[in-house]
Amino acid sequence: MAERFTEQLRQASEPHWSQAVTHRFVGELHAGRVAPEVMGRYLIQDYRFLDSFLRLLGAAIATADRLEPRLRLGRFAGVVAGEENTYFLRAFAALGVDERSREGMPDAASTAGFKALMEEAAETRCYAAILSVLCVAEWLYLDWAMRAPASLPEDFVQAEWITLHDNPAFRDLVATLRGELDRVGPEQAALCHDFFRRAVGLEKRFFDDAYAD
Numbered sequence: 262m263a264e265r266f267t268e269q270l271r272q273a274s275e276p277h278w279s280q281a282v283t284h285r286f287v288g289e290l291h292a293g294r295v296a297p298e299v300m301g302r303y304l305i306q307d308y309r310f311l312d313s314f315l316r317l318l319g320a321a322i323a324t325a326d327r328l329e330p331r332l333r334l335g336r337f338a339g340v341v342a343g344e345e346n347t348y349f350l351r352a353f354a355a356l357g358v359d360e361r362s363r364e365g366m367p368d369a370a371s372t373a374g375f376k377a378l379m380e381e382a383a384e385t386r387c388y389a390a391i392l393s394v395l396c397v398a399e400w401l402y403l404d405w406a407m408r409a410p411a412s413l414p415e416d417f418v419q420a421e422w423i424t425l426h427d428n429p430a431f432r433d434l435v436a437t438l439r440g441e442l443d444r445v446g447p448e449q450a451a452l453c454h455d456f457f458r459r460a461v462g463l464e465k466r467f468f469d470d471a472y473a474d
């Protein structure tokens with residue numbers, strides 16, 4: 262097994278990884294053809310877990326054993342709390358999604374599952390377990406975003422959802438997350454496999470849920 266630890270984790274998460282990165286939602290997003298109600302439902306659910314996600318990221322910042330990844334993760338927290346948060350608010354305005362309709366929509370099963378998984382990982386206070394969930398969330402998104410054709414959708418809501426997940430800084434972040442998990446994961450391989458596999462399954466179901474009403 263010469264492969265990187267994160268590559269072993271990814272392969273063990275099949276078929277869900279491939280099903281997620283080639284999902285109907287991804288194909289429609291790349292073509293700029295996601296129906297507005299699907300995009301709205303998806304972004305409402307995605308915005309729901311921003312809070313748990315930031316707590317998970319904070320737990321990674323707190324438990325990292327070195328300054329360098331702590332600095333890198335800290336800069337990413339700034340992006341998530343800043344530019345990405347602003348994207349959601351601009352997208353909701355463009356889609357005509359107001360706060361009331363956002364609040365009225367219950368959590369999809371996958372959203373509730375993600376929140377629970379992120380809190381569970383954060384509460385382990387184990388850097389390797391926390392990284393396993395973060396690595397899935399960011400690397401799997403980079404993987405589908407990198408498959409986008411060169412010409413982006415005209416609609417900024419769809420175009421920016423792609424470029425937010427494929428740009429030089431985001432590639433660098435994923436390289437850091439993978440490098441860190443390659444470094445600290447093998448000592449706690451079973452724990453990492455468990456969190457990684459569950460997170461990939463939820464990513465696939467999260468896309469499915471955008472189509473279920």
Ligand SMILES: Cc1ncc(CO)c(N)n1
Pocket residue numbers: 307397398399402464467
């Ligand atoms: C469901 C999901 N997974 C990963 C990301 C990337 O941060 C996201 N925004 N949403």
